Amino acid sequence: MDQEPPKTPWICHVCDESGSGESLTCCNCFKVTCAQHLKHVTSLNPETGLYQLMPICLDCAIREALH
Numbered sequence: 001m002d003q004e005p006p007k008t009p010w011i012c013h014v015c016d017e018s019g020s021g022e023s024l025t026c027c028n029c030f031k032v033t034c035a036q037h038l039k040h041v042t043s044l045n046p047e048t049g050l051y052q053l054m055p056i057c058l059d060c061a062i063r064e065a066l067h
């Protein structure tokens, strides 16, 4: 019998949509976010001096845009 990897249900904190399997987490607020509400922005890593793609949720994206 094949053993399936355990599926962890998650709920997007923006739209309350639930999903299972691999969850996406915002790197800013660490909340679980669905693919539609998570976007990748380039952000400068002060430690390496290199630009990295950071997954951030819609909430944080709006918050940063308001700054």
Ligand SMILES: [Zn+2]
Pocket: 012, 013, 014, 015, 016, 017, 033, 034, 035, 036, 037
């Ligand atoms: Zn969502």
Ligand SMILES: [Zn+2]
Pocket: 026, 027, 028, 029, 030, 031, 056, 057, 058, 059, 060, 061
């Ligand atoms: Zn966030």
